[in-house]
Amino acid sequence: NAGVTQTPKFQVLKTGQSMTLQCAQDMNHNSMYWYRQDPGMGLRLIYYSASEGTTDKGEVPNGYNVSRLNKREFSLRLESAAPSQTSVYFCASRPGQGLQYNEQFFGPGTRLTVL
Amino acid sequence: AQSVAQPEDQVNVAEGNPLTVKCTYSVSGNPYLFWYVQYPNRGLQFLLKYITGDNLVKGSYGFEAEFNKSQTSFHLKKPSALVSDSALYFCAVRDSGSGYSTLTFGKGTMLLVSP
Numbered sequence: 456n457a458g459v460t461q462t463p464k465f466q467v468l469k470t471g472q473s474m475t476l477q478c479a480q481d482m483n484h485n486s487m488y489w490y491r492q493d494p495g496m497g498l499r500l501i502y503y504s505a506s507e508g509t510t511d512k513g514e515v516p517n518g519y520n521v522s523r524l525n526k527r528e529f530s531l532r533l534e535s536a537a538p539s540q541t542s543v544y545f546c547a548s549r550p551g552q553g554l555q556y557n558e559q560f561f562g563p564g565t566r567l568t569v570l
Numbered sequence: 571a572q573s574v575a576q577p578e579d580q581v582n583v584a585e586g587n588p589l590t591v592k593c594t595y596s597v598s599g600n601p602y603l604f605w606y607v608q609y610p611n612r613g614l615q616f617l618l619k620y621i622t623g624d625n626l627v628k629g630s631y632g633f634e635a636e637f638n639k640s641q642t643s644f645h646l647k648k649p650s651a652l653v654s655d656s657a658l659y660f661c662a663v664r665d666s667g668s669g670y671s672t673l674t675f676g677k678g679t680m681l682l683v684s685p
Binding site: 459486488495496497498499500505513545547549557560561562563564 | 604613615672673
């Protein structure tokens with residue numbers, strides 16, 4: 456199993472450009488998540504999808520959109536990138552509802568720089 | 571709303587010495603707590619969790635955590651630190667507002683183990 460994979464690993468954008476970060480998991484997990492990590496801020500949830508067909512806003516959703524394409528794939532789109540979106544982005548997945556399934560499994564991250 | 575606090579930005583310890591990384595929490599209802607580790611340029615890896623039961627939870631790589639309800643703490647411990655334990659450590663708590671689908675992370679504590 457590859458686990459959670461993310462593409463690309465690195466990306467440089469100019470202000471105003473758009474791009475989509477891709478995430479896929481091969482663990483048949485129901486829930487998927489997008490986080491951003493900034494120095495001194497920890498991980499902040501952008502959007503999540505508790506199950507296929509649903510998406511919800513997290514703590515910092517402004518400037519982002521998501522698509523749960525199918526059970527495996529969850530993409531994050533920046534429509535008009537801003538320097539404040541310079542960050543490391545992590546995708547994660549979790550098996551499903553229920554107390555015993557609460558661990559999240561993380562991808563390797565995408566390092567995004569917006570100039 | 572639930573939250574976790576990691577009061578130390580950095581913890582320094584000599585190899586072979588015991589280590590403690592602190593975490594305190596604030597939740598309404600029963601707390602469900604997690605520790606994750608992040609090595610440089612990698613995604614987060616799950617270490618251990620407290621759901622219910624024994625106050626001492628054992629996890630991966632020789633780590634354990636002590637749950638203390640009266641002090642609302644969930645400190646990460648290891649009896650003998652290794653240089654390879656140097657990494658960024660995150661405490662997290664399960665969110666009740668999202669139907670238990672999401673986690674709130676602390677800001678992280680950098681652990682540096684010197685030879």
